[in-house]
């Protein structure tokens with residue numbers, strides 16, 4: 001077993017996430033203060049019938065405009081009604097108005113935003129069009145129409161306002177989802193075979209909650225203000241005490257009793273401010289886990305999804321990338337030879353249309369094969385098309401890519417002409433992928449254990465307990481020092497080397513036959529690179545997997561590859577056993593590559609044996 005990366009793990013996970021979030025919230029005095037205030041306001045409104053000393057509508061003409069006293073804590077209004085009692089009852093109306101409006105706005109805006117952001121295409125176009133239409137409507141006119149036709153009841157008015165406010169939440173949700181859906185860990189979840197519903201619920205919704213909460217708290221406050229404004233303008237029900245109505249009445253006696261403005265005004269102001277502060281505090285408490293994790297989203301290719309191992313110990317087409325998989329199917333449908341080793345690719349082309357109607361060929365007629373138990377190095381300078389070829393094999397290219405091949409066979413079965421689902425199923429258990437950027441491929445909101453267990457349960461149909469035991473054994477195998485503890489850790493608590501080991505554990509968790517590792521050590525500290533490479537080699541041997549190692553480092557090739565395919569400008573210019581290639585490179589490009597990278601450099605094994613811990 002490989003030794004762990006030095007200083008690699010800093011677990012701080014003694015408490016569950018919910019408890020830690022609660023603690024974070026509790027450390028925010030403004031958040032706690034606003035929560036207490038809102039709780040007090042809510043309770044006083046709910047228990048108004050018990051707390052109110054007087055009937056809020058009881059008119060006592062002999063008691064008009066009395067100042068505060070023991071009997072009337074806040075005095076009386078121009079009709080002799082008890083201001084304190086009316087204030088308590090008025091809270092019911094304002095809070096109920098907010099609840100109705102925000103429930104409607106969230107119920108309409110958030111699901112639509114999730115669907116539009118996640119699925120894009122016509123769902124996005126249609127819902128964005130509806131949202132724009134709603135935003136262009138004159139709210140006040142619509143409300144007046146609703147009130148005049150349906151009466152001044154709270155529900156119709158606030159439901160209408162909720163619908164009119166929903167585009168705000170729709171747009172926010174949509175924009176958050178558009179960002180999240182292209183995160184590598186979401187791609188990883190797709191590749192792991194999780195359905196869209198589960199991905200949205202598990203990986204996307206959590207990211208949406210924070211911003212939506214903040215916005216919802218503002219919308220709630222806005223609901224209170226708008227409802228009070230309507231009451232103030234006389235569109236409310238006069239028999240129903242409300243803060244807006246009280247304010248309106250207070251203005252009628254502003255010169256005789258200006259203090260009457262204070263109570264309803266303060267109630268509205270304090271409630272609205274507390275809502276805004278509370279929303280922000282909750283979002284802060286929820287959001288810290290996510291923001292800690294580095295967002296190394298320097299995806300090498302815009303659409304090339306790195307599918308993670310944890311999420312994904314298998315390769316399959318993502319939602320976006322399905323067209324690419326289908327392109328596989330469309331392009332050529334010749335079946336490959338049934339006895340052709342593990343992976344055999346003939347004449348693969350990857351082309352991107354350019355804006356001027358032309359095309360950019362990034363992989364041009366590439367052919368390669370890899371057998372069980374074999375390590376094939378795929379080398380070439382930056383931009384030569386190594387990743388594009390790998391993603392083409394995995395069916396993970398962006399939708400605009402047009403992929404074609406004479407044949408692509410995996411384990412003797414042609415990948416051409418298959419539906420996306422069938423491709424996904426096949427790849428779900430046969431190909432795995434180890435990405436370049438370990439941190440971006442782990443969802444920051446879930447523990448390592450959770451991210452290892454779910455794909456195993458899904459792909460292997462095993463119980464949670466079995467998957468848990470398997471995950472512990474895998475973590476132990478990949479050199480994680482305290483597997484049980486690491487299972488409970490969040491990605492931000494791991495070092496890059498540890499995260500990559502976790503991803504490798506995930507990649508092999510469903511017993512793939514072929515592993516594609518795309519520069520798996522590039523993002524890692526040089527001190528841990530050799531350990532991770534050695535681990536990959538060990539696992540490949542133990543499990544007799546085929547391994548395609550994408551790299552630009554010929555030292556790595558010399559160390560662990562059996563054969564090497566050299567890529568230049570989208571073409572594979574030379575494929576040879578490693579020793580032969582190093583001894584007598586044939587292609588001028590290979591010679592150039594060798595002379596430029598291995599000049600005066602000792603073999604990697606020599607370079608890394610002394611004093612290496614990982």
Ligand SMILES: Nc1ncnc2c1ncn2[C@@H]1O[C@H](COP(=O)(O)OP(=O)(O)OP(=O)(O)O)[C@@H](O)[C@H]1O
Nearest residue numbers: 300301302303352362381382383384385386387388
């Ligand atoms: N979505 C895209 N549209 C157009 N061209 C693209 C797209 N994605 C990648 N390319 C181009 O494909 C070419 C090959 O890129 P690829 O990432 O495969 O190179 P690479 O050999 O893996 O390089 P590196 O070692 O830097 O990762 C590059 O010229 C790149 O600009």
